[in-house]
Amino acid sequence: MKRIIIIVLSLAIVFGFIFWRFGPSISLFNQPTTNGPITLTYWGLWEDDNLIKPLIAEYQKQNPKVTINYVKQSSVNYRTRVQTQVREGVGPDVFMIHNSWLPMFYDDLAAAPSDVFSISGYKDMFYPVAQSSFVKDNQIFAAPMEIDGLALFYNVDMLSGIGASVPKNWQEFMDAASRMTVKDSSGIKTAGAALGTTGNVDHFSDIIGLLLFQQPGVDLNNLNSPQVAEILRFYTGFVIDPRRKTWDVTLPSSTQMFASGRLGFYFAPSWRAHELRVVNSSLNFKVAPVPQLSGKQVAWASFWGQAVSKNSKNAKQAWQFVQFLTSPNTEKLAYQQASKVRLFGEPYSQTSLGPELIGDPVVGAFISQGPIYKFWYLSSNTFDNGINDETVKYFEDAVNAVLQGVDPQSVLQTIDQGVKQVMDKYTKPQVVTSGR
Template identity: 30%
Template sequence: MKFSTKQIIVIIIVIVIVLFVVLAIAIGRKPIVQKEITLTIWGVNDSQEVLKSVFEDFQKKYPKIKIEYTKFDEADYETSLINALAANKGPDIFMFHRSWLGKHKDKILAFDKTKISLTKLRELFPSVIEQDFSDGQNIYALPLYIDTLATIYNKDIFDATAIAIPPTTWQEFKILIPRLRKIDPKTSAILRAAGAIGGSKTSIHNASEILNLIMMQANLSFPKNASEQLSFPLESEELLSFYVEFANPKSLVYTWNDGFSQGSLETFSNEEVAIIFDYQDNLKILKKKNPYLDIGVSSMLQFDLDKPINFANYWGLVISNKSKNPAAAQSFILNLALNETNSRKYSQLSGRPPALRKLI
């Protein structure tokens, strides 16, 4: 069978197109690394044991990538990290606090927009992630969890005082205070506090965050310049005295003072306070201090249940701009933060609330 010149040209074009498609597919399936490399990761709080299983999942997909993880104490972490990056001895990937983008953005790389876009970020995570980890154009970090303040209560104390469910609003909490607290009738000393609130950082390690949350919930409007005045949707006197009245001996809701110098976590573990307002991440500390505690966890108290507002504290993973393997680092973070199975596994092992919307 003879082909005309035109038919031969068409056949050649078809063959070229087929070869191009096959080549494109082959390139698309090309692994992110052709030689063995090591990804170094620095973090806080999480032990090697917690992350081991999710590391293994990644290494099954990319057997030529070795993972080396180093855990730091949170108190020393930022200084150690900055010094290491300045000396070109930092990690490929590191944990990045939600408050760091403004001061450490120059040390990290943005994610490839074709891998994770702002639209996809909004679909996968709560809005706080975009607020903290994006500059409006690029995404710089992805979270493994989102921890928020919660109402942590002693179930045994609630049972003993015939309180079936924890309070959901600040007003409900105020009403329950006389039932939950114990006061020495002779000395007026607090034998058991209803809640750890009203004190300074001396007795409540996260006092400033609780106070900030109260301000946020009250929709406090701060002045833009000296000529403007503060505006309060709630009565100003009530708002300004709201926090400290819990530590005022003359108040009907008096339930705390800085005499609890061992701190709110220690006081709770000793069953000397019925409620603390803290992050769920600290549950493991409480259980370690007192394994026999019957602990309940409920949503953080609100002024308005129809408009809940909470305070978040969490870390994300970022790619160092000094990394020699940024593509592999990006693949690792995406595999861990966006994969539902890995995210669920991390949440179960770490005991922290998940970040993905589908798992919340």
């Protein structure tokens, strides 16, 4: 009995010393607590406090020990700014990333815990493009509150004036655009469609991205091909082919032209509708899905998601907040709040909510394209000084060269080599040397 007591006391002394010396660093004794108050910093874009506060208030009502500090950010240098701060450990817990940014942010993000978002649940909730954008190595790195991309805005009066229907394919599109174009000796007065240039066609790179996906045989890993040359010919033909000329480099921007009622067809994301309505409240326009080239149905996606910093001290709680933001009830609340100050809110990312908006004359087109959205690194208006801006520049230079008379095939080697360098820079692991 005495021997047993001695053994027990000895073990107690040993374990007591271990706990005193190493306990604070042992994970068993160092699990983060969720009982105390938590503050999360959330960086957003565009949305003012008055639109976000009702969402945050609802979350804090359900989670009284969590405080959310919302900070609206400028889009200027946003990508580099948020990435720098996250890497320095002083950035936000939750922040927005474009759906094309995962290659640039992969090492900076905390993956979603499986008990917050599962892969199977994520696939059921969101459109396929969300998974291709934000899921890598079977881990979820962001979740969308919206779905958006390119759709076809059309002037109802101009289209009905020629007795045409909304085009479903590119041939119908070209025919209607040609008939809506009005010219005189000084040039185009009313343009049928805004395509063919870079400087005055807003979202020109998204249009080219759409065409790359629609053209059969295009390999994005080998852009030096006859198929890509044909896309450049098709796109610039709206300016340099006299048989189907509907646009010109001398015209105002496509957004200005459409807002003034002088443009029949205009490709843009949903948020442009707010700008159009402000500029011209009497403009009679609707929005349709993009025309298709073949039996393969493809649309172009460009949208934003909510991500969590790898350096967040409360990553799980941050992901729980993201789960709340992207839930059906919160998306509906956000849509209702935004609709009080503009035409509509963000088109729902939740597939279950799609039927509620499918009949809308503006938003419905973006929802209907949900299952067929694809993306690449030609997204406009990301202002990322990175994978999109650098890729867009190569295509911009190529289009401008073709407009100056250069054969499309001859510019493709530069595009192919340049884009491969961009992809290597942003999509492959960087080798870091010690500098010693």
